[in-house]
Amino acid sequence: MHDTAVETRRERLRRSTTAEIKEIALRLLVEGGPSALTLRAVARQIGMAPNALYGYFASRDDLVVALRDDQYAALAQAARDGRDVAAAQGVDGRLRAWAHAVREWALENPTGWHLIFDGPTGGHRSAPCPTPPDGDFDMCMPLLEFAEATLPHSQLIAASTAYRWSDFDDALTERVRAALPDLPPEGIALGLRIWARLHGLVAFELDGRLRAPSTVAAAIYDDEITYLLRSAAADEMDNPPEDRSEER
């Protein structure tokens, strides 16, 4: 009993120190960019000997990976929350809510977005969504549900295409086939294409390539989603484009 209590207290302390290290590291990144994040700078700010820090993170890369995983989890949660808010709206409404949640999270957490997609140690390396740290592909499910619902009567896939399951990441296809047994492999290709469109616009906006005011970037993003939903011509076309006059 006594040993367990001591262990628990140590673990709690370790967890709290780890959280503090990550909080400081993220702030250094946000305020100064990749070059500002060094283990030495973290140690100085936390008032810890640099050597003690190695007991928590063996290298700068390990720390960056931990930050990236946290940011991925936050993005995935935001995307799920967006989908859940629109749970009653059918696949179209859920896709729209998901896409807006992704963009809004990115605008609020640009450093997190860069960490996930082009972080100093390289982004995640799988498709159609970024591979989450724990191999859970929940984040991209709204995309794939949309693909499943719209594929049979959609203009979105060219008829000449023949994809196979082996064309895609094994871990992803295994997860997708369990969750969406009616989705053909074309659905993954479609999910990838949709994700590339939305990801591309968010990345342009974050990188300042959409030099226009952010209301215009929002309008362009919304146009893309609206167009996507129209093209899919799903029965669940239950979300007509909003009137954006008050946004302009």
Next chain:
Amino acid sequence: MHDTAVETRRERLRRSTTAEIKEIALRLLVEGGPSALTLRAVARQIGMAPNALYGYFASRDDLVVALRDDQYAALAQAARDGRDVAAAQGVDGRLRAWAHAVREWALENPTGWHLIFDGPTGGHRSAPCPTPPDGDFDMCMPLLEFAEATLPHSQLIAASTAYRWSDFDDALTERVRAALPDLPPEGIALGLRIWARLHGLVAFELDGRLRAPSTVAAAIYDDEITYLLRSAAADEMDNPPEDRSEER
């Protein structure tokens, strides 16, 4: 006369040394990534004192910018060449050729692509195409010509959208309005969206997010283009999707 000849010879020597420095710098980047490119490493490989190198490039950033501008020029040239090959095919054929030329250049020059779009000193920062070093927007003209030709009868723009010229980069709109007087501001928004789709897929493929064999990445890219052309429903629909059976 004599002075001019001497000057010319000096200039020629300087040009040749500059070219050699850039060639070595690009090779260091290709082989070792951003951290391998240092002025010290370039000086060592070229057999020059580090101080002498500063007479050519005042800093590593200056050298990177010079490399990036070269790579941009090469990408723009490849895109133009692609368009020119399909000059007789109408706007659809030209867009398709342009898009394939962009992807092929990226696959052959991944370091160049990263330099242009997410290089160590940041990518170019304008839209809808990356801003070329000399402010010439020729690279994106096939996109905008396509937008101009298809906009009147296209499903690609949601009717509720009202864009203004002031929504976009001044240098770009000035250039576009001179070259394509009939294009409304919606055309720029559409160009951006198309570029985001294509750029997003190429970036996914280069970053290894499309883990599938490259023939599948090619098929997905081609699906997106085919779909784009169909949605645009242009009169010039003169390029039916090729039979890809021999590629698979």
